[in-house]
Amino acid sequence: MSESSKFKSSNLNATPTLQCKDLHEYLKSRSSQFLENLYNYPTICLAVYRELPELARHFIIRLLFVEQPVPQAVVASWVTQTHAKEQNKACEALSELSVWHEAPIPGGLPGWLLAQSFKKNLKVALLGGGRPWSMSQTLEPDGKARDITFLDAYALERWECVLHYMVGSQQTEGISADAVRILLHAGLMTRDAEDGSAVITKAGFQFLLLSTAKQVWLFLQHYLQTAEKRNLSSAECLAFLYQLSFSTLGKDYSTEGMSNNMLVFLQHLREFGLVYQRKRKAGRFYPTRLALNITCVRDGVAPLEAKRTQGYIVVESNYRLYGYTQSTLQVALLGLFTELMYRFPNLVVGVITRESVRQAFRGGISAEQIIKFLEQHSHPQMLKTESGGIRTTSVLPPTVVDQIRLWESERNRFTYTEGVVYNQFLSQADFVVLRDYARAQGVLSWQNERTRTMVVTRSGHDDVKKFWKRYSKSS
Amino acid sequence: MADDEIPSDSSTLVIIVDTNPNQRYITEDPKILTGCLDAVIAFANSHLMQKSRNELAVIGCHFHKSEYLYPSPGKPLDVRQIDGQYELFTLVEKTVKMRLVNLIKSQPQEEKPGESLLAGALAMGLCFISKVRREASPALKISSRILIVTGSSDTAAQYINYMNVFFTAQKQQVLIDVCSLDKHLSLLQQGCDITGGLYLKVPTLEGLLQYLLWVFLPEGSERKQLVLPGRGRVDYRAACFCHRELLTIGYVCSVCLSVFCKFSPICTTCHTVFKIGGPLPIKPKKKKMKV
Numbered sequence: 001m002s003e004s005s006k007f008k009s010s011n012l013n014a015t016p017t018l019q020c021k022d023l024h025e026y027l028k029s030r031s032s033q034f035l036e037n038l039y040n041y042p043t044i045c046l047a048v049y050r051e052l053p054e055l056a057r058h059f060i061i062r063l064l065f066v067e068q069p070v071p072q073a074v075v076a077s078w079v080t081q082t083h084a085k086e087q088n089k090a091c092e093a094l095s096e097l098s099v100w101h102e103a104p105i106p107g108g109l110p111g112w113l114l115a116q117s118f119k120k121n122l123k124v125a126l127l128g129g130g131r132p133w134s135m136s137q138t139l140e141p142d143g144k145a146r147d148i149t150f151l152d153a154y155a156l157e158r159w160e161c162v163l164h165y166m167v168g169s170q171q172t173e174g175i176s177a178d179a180v181r182i183l184l185h186a187g188l189m190t191r192d193a194e195d196g197s198a199v200i201t202k203a204g205f206q207f208l209l210l211s212t213a214k215q216v217w218l219f220l221q222h223y224l225q226t227a228e229k230r231n232l233s234s235a236e237c238l239a240f241l242y243q244l245s246f247s248t249l250g251k252d253y254s255t256e257g258m259s260n261n262m263l264v265f266l267q268h269l270r271e272f273g274l275v276y277q278r279k280r281k282a283g284r285f286y287p288t289r290l291a292l293n294i295t296c297v298r299d300g301v302a303p304l305e306a307k308r309t310q311g312y313i314v315v316e317s318n319y320r321l322y323g324y325t326q327s328t329l330q331v332a333l334l335g336l337f338t339e340l341m342y343r344f345p346n347l348v349v350g351v352i353t354r355e356s357v358r359q360a361f362r363g364g365i366s367a368e369q370i371i372k373f374l375e376q377h378s379h380p381q382m383l384k385t386e387s388g389g390i391r392t393t394s395v396l397p398p399t400v401v402d403q404i405r406l407w408e409s410e411r412n413r414f415t416y417t418e419g420v421v422y423n424q425f426l427s428q429a430d431f432v433v434l435r436d437y438a439r440a441q442g443v444l445s446w447q448n449e450r451t452r453t454m455v456v457t458r459s460g461h462d463d464v465k466k467f468w469k470r471y472s473k474s475s
Numbered sequence: 476m477a478d479d480e481i482p483s484d485s486s487t488l489v490i491i492v493d494t495n496p497n498q499r500y501i502t503e504d505p506k507i508l509t510g511c512l513d514a515v516i517a518f519a520n521s522h523l524m525q526k527s528r529n530e531l532a533v534i535g536c537h538f539h540k541s542e543y544l545y546p547s548p549g550k551p552l553d554v555r556q557i558d559g560q561y562e563l564f565t566l567v568e569k570t571v572k573m574r575l576v577n578l579i580k581s582q583p584q585e586e587k588p589g590e591s592l593l594a595g596a597l598a599m600g601l602c603f604i605s606k607v608r609r610e611a612s613p614a615l616k617i618s619s620r621i622l623i624v625t626g627s628s629d630t631a632a633q634y635i636n637y638m639n640v641f642f643t644a645q646k647q648q649v650l651i652d653v654c655s656l657d658k659h660l661s662l663l664q665q666g667c668d669i670t671g672g673l674y675l676k677v678p679t680l681e682g683l684l685q686y687l688l689w690v691f692l693p694e695g696s697e698r699k700q701l702v703l704p705g706r707g708r709v710d711y712r713a714a715c716f717c718h719r720e721l722l723t724i725g726y727v728c729s730v731c732l733s734v735f736c737k738f739s740p741i742c743t744t745c746h747t748v749f750k751i752g753g754p755l756p757i758k759p760k761k762k763k764m765k766v
């Protein structure tokens with residue numbers, strides 16, 4: 001008998017799922033030197049502070065005005081015994097981001113000490129002092145000041161331009177080579193093998209179904225990664241981004257005193273709609289809501305949305321889908337997972353079919369994403385109708401939701417288990433003995449008596465092997 | 476007593492600053508008010524620093540009226556960043572200081588300073604909180620609390636107003652925290668106990684900011700995790716409705732539960748006429764009730 005061919009269960013679900021890290025995870029993946037550099041900016045300190053777990057925030061506040069190291073035992077005594085787990089998590093987060101580090105106190109006990117630059121700059125942000133973030137106090141009032149509604153509309157239009165380009169809509173004039181490069185770098189688009197034009201990838205489709213705040217953050221993450229190539233310091237860029245996110249909507253800020261690199265960066269942000277500038281040389285800019293929402297990418301934190309553009313999708317229990325929209329982007333998004341039937345000036349009608357949904361699954365979109373997207377953009381009318389007396393958590397018809405999930409699980413009919421094959425038994429009796437033993441142990445995955453082949457799970461392999469050795473020796 | 480387990484998305488804090496000039500620590504050294512105010516402002520800003528959607532209101536409480544110091548009604552001040560401080564924090568500081576000056580200037584000169592109108596200020600705070608709640612989207616979890624920073628003593632004159640405010644706060648799940656700068660405040664301590672807030676009498680005014688940050692910065696859901704000063708014993712004496720004096724034993728109207736120190740045949744609150752069965756002198760024994 002020989003045992004052979006260990007099955008390697010590789011990740012056969014090879015469709016890449018899009019990773020959207022929040023600031024904490026992003027910073028965690030950076031070197032501590034990079035972090036130290038970052039903490040020279042009060043804006044970053046403020047942003048990092050807000051990202052930390054609650055307890056960690058209180059630790060910092062309590063240590064903020066303490067100059068010498070504080071014993072770790074003292075810090076631990078601030079938290080009640082029952083919440084030791086939360087305390088460990090908080091301490092871990094603080095160490096991970098190099099906000100504090102271990103320092104021995106005179107008695108020899110281990111202590112914690114806040115990073116010098118972090119402490120200094122957080123104090124500056126909280127209490128004042130230091131240099132202003134921008135040279136805006138000398139700015140004269142803008143003769144052509146823009147109000148918040150204008151900025152919202154502008155930001156939305158610019159951002160949709162990027163999305164439009166991704167779905168290959170015809171409006172391509174609004175996007176620069178730089179933005180295309182970022183999309184390519186991020187793997188959201190790829191060069192077509194034949195004519196070199198950019199086409200959307202599977203990850204790109206998933207990207208389209210994210211919320212706007214997440215899209216912006218993901219996009220900027222990739223921008224920062226490519227920033228070094230453009231001679232931009234990513235620390236400086238990140239600091240500027242957070243400076244934007246801590247500014248006031250509807251207020252103008254001066255570009256005076258900004259380095260050339262940052263002016264280039266500003267122009268890029270302007271292109272994506274994160275800031276508004278009337279003219280390139282206007283000397284002032286207005287941050288938009290897109291920039292302000294950078295700090296809200298964490299799950300569960302609802303972004304500060306504008307008075308939302310109302311939902312436009314109606315889904316019926318007969319799988320018909322009506323989209324009240326004129327935007328080609330929205331139509332293209334619907335086209336990802338529906339079969340479009342009619343198109344009217346302000347309405348598209350489609351039907352959700354098995355084929356169309358499977359098409360989306362092949363593109364790496366999950367059922368959950370589709371359902372979430374439909375929920376997010378459902379028409380106000382949908383919120384009013386009751387689904388046939390059945391109270392569900394979703395506003396969508398339950399049949400449709402269930403069916404989409406079923407269609408997904410249909411694709412996952414295989415389950416993969418690691419195992420070891422036993423074959424080439426010399427006699428039927430040997431085979432039966434070993435098979436029955438494996439079965440009794442509950443480690444048998446599969447067997448075929450005719451070919452004398454059996455598969456044992458990975459964990460059971462050692463046990464069965466030992467049994468076989470004992471058995472073959474004794475007989 | 477808000478929903479304790481789940482951390483909230485946003486928390487609303489109303490700070491009531493007693494600016495009455497007849498507080499002892501101010502009469503001793505008027506300059507100390509500036510120090511206290513700075514501590515309160517730094518504390519307010521630390522609250523705003525916790526989460527991006529945290530809300531803040533500061534109410535100045537004087538002897539002739541209470542007024543919002545922040546946010547200022549109408550258009551916010553046009554503030555430009557002058558140093559490394561976060562713009563919003565600068566705005567808070569500037570607004571509070573400017574409006575406080577206006578408040579103090581507006582006090583009537585001829586009148587002698589009376590008692591601070593803390594109960595009224597508390598009611599204003601509750602109004603602000605309910606406004607924030609109404610305007611927020613229903614999916615948002617908001618925790619709210621009110622912090623009173625005062626150095627004046629609480630007299631029983633506002634007893635009824637206090638109790639009304641405390642029980643309203645309890646119903647609205649608003650915590651009331653009290654930071655006493657001078658004397659022990661038994662009435663306000665009752666309020667803390669009723670609403671589940673914290674009461675602290677600071678031993679010294681130096682390092683006020685540290686006291687505030689350590690004890691009062693954590694919001695309701697976080698307080699369970701931290702070791703904070705305990706409640707202690709609460710003096711639950713009620714004030715009578717006729718002379719506003721604290722009593723341990725008194726008369727209670729059987730209809731409206733008003734408390735009196737002396738027996739009267741007609742309740743002054745609800746005008747109920749009590750039937751007098753038997754001669755009057757033995758009444759006190761019969762109607763005696765513990766409060």
